[in-house]
Amino acid sequence: MSMKSILLALGTTICLFPVAASAVELSGASLDLGYSAFSDDNDISRFAAKGAVEIGFSSSFATQIDLSFYSYGSTSDNGSTVTAHAIYRASDVSAFGVFYGQDDLAGTADYYGLEAGYDLGGFDAEIYVAAFDDTGSEGTLFGLSARTGLGQGFGLGLSLDGASYNLGLDLTRLAVQADYTLSPMTTLYAEIGNLDANAFGLSGSETFFGIGARINLGTTRGATFSNRGLLAVLPGL
Template identity: 40%
Template sequence: MKRLFSAACAAAALAGSLQAAEITGGSFDLSTSAFADDTDYARTAVGGAVELGFSRSFSTQLDLFYADFNLTDLEGANATLHGIAHVSSTTSLGLFYGIEETGRDEYDFYGIEAGHEFGFADAEFYLGEGDDGAISGTIAGVAFRRDVNSQFTVSAGLDHLDLGNIELTRIAASAQYDVGKGAKFYGELGSLNAEAQNLSGNEAFVGIGFRWDFGGNRGTTFGRRGLVNKLPGL
């Protein structure tokens, strides 16, 4: 994971050298998930993100994520950098680039993204490409989030990744409860249709986690990209 670590350090050093930037939001979370039919296929993960604002209309976001997969003894990690233009108080457009490693496999991914705050819910969309040097494919997703009240939020998302020998479609719904000062507990229920390594066919999964959002934006503008954080277990 030397390349991944170097990319994260370079991004952090760049951020530290930009005196005009200020932290507008960030998050940290711990989670575990497993397939409903066989909990040996599980994942324990930790992730964090920080967003730096340079002006009211431009910011950058750095995501870091690490996962340990139970049954296969694989480890996976990724780092993603977003460049974000806030075109209005309700709409943001972005470009993202990431590096991901799982075992001996490594690939880059990049693409476009957009987010909009509707009156009834917030929506997010991304479209891009993943490339491991020999095979390239499409990554895409959409997500919606709605605040039921000041403490309770529900969300749903659909992700599709077609990376040659790995193809998956992930559908999930989650609910989170805010216990105060940005701390939240959440639960997730979903379905994964996959053709990858030990996975084949359609399987239900469940997950739980703890998340802490900080900053004026109550977290970051965009969610995570890549394959590792979409797999609930291996």
């Protein structure tokens, strides 16, 4: 049995096992609208609309569905991503999950992986690793992020994401994000980062910036995990 089949079976078991004994409720949801572009060429940009809904089956088990749409400045192609997460909440501050999703941009790419999150209120962190299959090529995705509150509604975060294709393409995205909480539901953010790409013996590095707003709903004030997929990593095309 392949690792993909094992993860899908595990995710189905996590989500379905508690249903008979527990009430189903909407535990969290989020909507994120953002714009990003490269500093040297603003035409290479991206507008993103990312949503997530989390359904809780008990205090320990939940499922999360993500749906994202991307519009790019230098190409007529628009992208979309859908991801399903199966979540086990090990404690009030930690959660583990498996996920499966698909990127769609002039062709589709499936991905599946493992993730973990830690949330103390004033400090939170996530880590994930995934494999993907993109019409004739395969590769891996990975990422980690952390955020800490600074007081008076301000926060500061750091994220690192990467992708590696077996055809010789490697991407690394490093970003620093600052945010301000307007209300318990609404957060504004800005980020600056660097995208490093290596392909077929050539390499390049470019600075990008981004701004956005995020609305969190539900008893958990948002979804447990961030959006996944290669399109979520790219700041612009």
